[in-house]
Amino acid sequence: MKPLTFTLREIPPERLDLSPLTPQGLAGLSAKEMGGIKLGMSKRGLTVGDLFKISGGDVQNLAFEGGSSRFDGVGTGMTEGSIRVAGDVGAQVGRKMRGGQLLVEGSTGPHAGSCMRGGRLEILGNAGDHLGGPLAGELAGMNGGLLIVRGRAGAYAADRMRRGVAAVLKGCGDYAGARMIAGTLVVTGGVGRLPGYLMRRGSILLDRMPEELSPSFVACGAPDSVFAGVFDRYLVAEGILKRPLLGAAPGKFGGDNAVAGTGEILYRR
Secondary structure (H helix, E strand, C coil): CCEEEEEECCCCCCCEECCCCCHHHHCCCCHHHHHCCECECCCCCCEHHHHEEEECCEEEEEEEECCCCCEECCCCCCCCCEEEEECCCCCCCCCCCCCCEEEECCCCCCCCCCCCCCCEEEECCCCCCCCCCCCCCCCCCCEEEEEEECCCECCCCCCCCCEEEEEECCCECCCCCCCCCCCEEEECCCCCCCCCCCCCCCEEEECCCCCCCCCCCEECCCCCHHHHHHHHHHHHHCCCCCCCCCCCCCEEEEECHHHCCCEEEEECC
16 A cells, blocks of 8 residues: 655745644545645645645655645554655654654754654654754763664754764764763764763774763773674664774773763774
8 A cells, every 4th residue: 555645835935833743643534534634834724635745645645746845743652554755854853753664855954753663763864963862951962773873963963862873974073972861872974062961871983083072071091892883784784874883992981071971982993
């Protein structure tokens, strides 16, 4: 059966909340009922039928043909199935998702994968600031799952991360892995200033030595080579990288000792 497909008619004139359009949210609805779902965030209250042509019938597999930076909340809370977006999306894509697979073939706004707990979110373009991070007032960010950015991410990637794996393949901005509680952040292509700032636990894996660390990090002896080897194999097996990241003898910094942290930054020598 063909995926349930939403073909964009024209560029949206306002920001849209696409959080209702998930496999579990649309289960059991007719095409007419889907068309009446309100997405617009202004007084106009645009509906699915105003914005999209609906075709196909497999509600477990959704496709958006055409994207926009005004598509906010794509895949929010999804628990099953798959969503593919052929284009860009806005803020908070994949927020609090718990399962399924979400693929964005363009770039995203801030807070992609915010507080996700499971599933796989893959972004082929770039991501904005606070990748996987919490919204204001929330105490923890990403709490499980796999988050992959094939392009570049902004500042504060994996802020307050608690669990799961986040990988950024073309570099990210300042404060990557700031305030990490646990989990693993992988970055290739370089990081900005002060990666791991105030991290308590967790691992940050880099393809090169960071240029500017907080002075409360300390150089350590040789890290556990078993962990490095196992994680290298995981990255290749999941299709995240084509070759090992850390190699046989990575370097290591420990910290952030400003908060009595026991986190680690491993890098390829």
